[in-house]
Amino acid sequence: MDLSLERPDDILFVRRVSEHAITVVDRDLTGSFLLTPRQAVENWPVTDAGMLDASHVDALLALEPELVVLGTGSRQVFPAAAFMAGFLRKGVGIEVMDNAAAARTYDLLAGEGRHVVAAFILPEA
Template identity: 45%
Template sequence: MKLHLANFGQQNIFSGYGDGYVMINKVRHEQNLIVFPDQIFESWPVESVATLNLEHFDTVLPRKPEIILLGTGNEIAFPDYALMAKIIQSGIGFEVMDTQAACRTYNILVEEDRQVAAAIIL
């Protein structure tokens, strides 16, 4: 396995995670949030995956990321199929995974200079 030093510059990256929190650039966050490489939307008002609707993505969709990574906590939980279909039909990729996998995947995509958004439910 080849190891190399990641160069994220001034971009937001996940530097840690655990039960009920994520760390972005070594700052602990304990509430749901949306993360872009250049901006963080804290206190994302989502109660659960089951209550997600298109309006919850109003801060994400206008930015037209290539992909949205939905981190659903310790276990994978899929939102309503109609919601996922609407996002995908708008030309934006949408992947659902547990929060730890979403954090790791986000970091890889940021390093590849991809336009990514991580929507994290803690």
């Protein structure tokens, strides 16, 4: 049986994850960013999960997600409760994981046509 990977041409997907860069389609991004199936928002001003607070929620909610996948770097780090609560108050799910797991989860959900937003935290170079 032949297996082949088919990706819709009209969505952005993560191809590769390393400690200091994430490749979206064929472009390496080296700073933190937000990703939806239709757009990448570069220069997200977060370099550490400890920086996240309630003030960062609006930027993610503006992208109208049904679910947010937060990649916190090379390891899973939970942000402050105030940040997490901002999504729960609006009825938007949020999952926290390392960047590699977040990329796999985002790709799966985006491929299913879900309104997912992935927020990837990359350390400053």
